[in-house]
Amino acid sequence: RPLAATALGRAVAATVLVADGLEQEETFQVRFVGDGPLRGVFAVSTGALEARGYVGNPQVDLSPQGVAAGVGRGQLQVVRLKALPGEEDLSTYSSVVEIKSGEIAEDINFYVATSEQREGALSAGVTVDDATGLVDACAGWRAELLPGAPQDVADHLIRNVQAMMRTSSTDLIKAGNTCEAVLNVLLDGMQPDLAFDVKEPAFKCSCGIDRVYRVLALLPRAEVEKTLEENEKIEAKCEFCARVYALGPDEIRNHFAKLDEGDVG
Numbered sequence: 001r002p003l004a005a006t007a008l009g010r011a012v013a014a015t016v017l018v019a020d021g022l023e024q025e026e027t028f029q030v031r032f033v034g035d036g037p038l039r040g041v042f043a044v045s046t047g048a049l050e051a052r053g054y055v056g057n058p059q060v061d062l063s064p065q066g067v068a069a070g071v072g073r074g075q076l077q078v079v080r081l082k083a084l085p086g087e088e089d090l091s092t093y094s095s096v097v098e099i100k101s102g103e104i105a106e107d108i109n110f111y112v113a114t115s116e117q118r119e120g121a122l123s124a125g126v127t128v129d130d131a132t133g134l135v136d137a138c139a140g141w142r143a144e145l146l147p148g149a150p151q152d153v154a155d156h157l158i159r160n161v162q163a164m165m166r167t168s169s170t171d172l173i174k175a176g177n178t179c180e181a182v183l184n185v186l187l188d189g190m191q192p193d194l195a196f197d198v199k200e201p202a203f204k205c206s207c208g209i210d211r212v213y214r215v216l217a218l219l220p221r222a223e224v225e226k227t228l229e230e231n232e233k234i235e236a237k238c239e240f241c242a243r244v245y246a247l248g249p250d251e252i253r254n255h256f257a258k259l260d261e262g263d264v265g
Contacts, residue, residue, distance in 0.1 A: 002128040004038060004058040007067045009126035009138040010104035011043035012053045016201045017122060017142040018112065022047030022082075025090065029079040030108060034099055036072025041104070042239075050204035052240040068102030075099060076107050078115070105140065120144030121161045125170040137170040141186055153190070160188055207238040212245045213255055221256070228252065 011030060019028040029044035039056030060070060076097050081090040095115045100107050109122035124140030143161060145154055164186050172182050180194050215236070216224055227234055228249045236245045 001059055001061045002133065003061055003067065003070050004055045005128055005135050006126040007038055007041050007070055007104060008043070008053050008055050008058075009135060010067065010124040010140075011041050012045070012051050013124035013126075013138055013140040014105045014108045014122055014142075015043040015045040015053070016049050016051050017124070017140055018108065019045035019047055019051075020049060020142075020199070024048040025081075026083055027079075027081040029081075030111075031077040031079075032071050032074070032099060032102075032104070032107070033077060034072035034074035034102060036070045036102070038070040038072075041071060045201070046204075049199055049201040051201055052203060052205055054239040067104060071099065071102035071104070073099060073102075076111055078111055118144055123164070123169050125168050127168075127170045127174070137174045139169040139173040139182075141169055141182055143186060156190060157187075160186055160190070163188075203241075205238060205241040205243070207241060207243060207245075209245055209247075212236045212247065216247075216252065216255075217259060224252065224256075 011032070015028055015030055019026075022028065024047045026047045027044055030042070032041040034040065037057060037060040039060075041053070041055050043051065043053030045051035076099050078095045078097070080093045082093060084091050095111065097107075097111050097115060100110050105122045105124040109120065112118050112120065112122070120143050122140070122142045125138070126135055127137045128134065129136045141164070143157060145157065167185075169182065172185070179198070183192060183194060216234070224234075233246045233248045234252065235247075237243070238245075
């Protein structure tokens with residue numbers, strides 16, 4: 001549905017933009033827990049720009065009211081996985097802020113500005129083709145003031161951002177503009193150095209049969225046995241890629257037997 005596609009596209013695009021610059025294995029994750037009919041929006045991206053996401057109710061259609069109505073009021077939950085010097089395992093940092101607008105990018109930018117004290121602007125947009133119902137553009141941009149930036153630089157960037165906000169980022173892309181062209185508009189008059197490597201975001205799901213077995217192992221054994229008695233198999237569907245995992249009674253019982261014997265980690 002257009003509303004769900006727009007909300008999800010904005011969340012993934014904004015998350016990728018914030019994650020850019022992280023170490024490859026580090027992640028930036030957002031979860032909008034609102035009372036709107038979308039029943040939540042989730043997105044996560046690694047520093048390698050491998051991203052995934054989902055909405056709780058992708059079938060809802062409130063397109064005239066917009067994304068904010070679909071998200072509703074509630075909380076924005078942010079989780080970062082960071083690599084700290086001298087530590088092998090990633091450290092988890094969690095924050096919760098109030099959903100201010102429900103427009104996705106505005107709320108994520110509000111979090112970055114207030115919780116991480118990183119002043120800047122963030123935009124993410126999606127357009128859906130009316131004839132096909134398919135997404136035909138998803139784009140966004142992010143600008144951040146470095147600590148100690150002179151006031152005249154900050155004022156110039158603010159004027160540029162205000163001008164950019166009058167033009168949809170998806171319209172710029174659909175008009176044939178490259179990412180460099182969009183940045184030239186955003187940083188007009190600031191002599192930007194655009195000599196950078198282009199990185200392409202990609203969808204990557206981390207689901208697998210091992211994750212299904214781990215979930216089953218957390219359930220009471222009697223509950224699993226009852227489900228097996230009532231059904232020929234147990235199915236699990238990934239929220240991100242929609243892949244369905246089906247496990248029969250023999251597979252599950254053999255796995256539990258190995259767990260009891262200590263042969264499975």
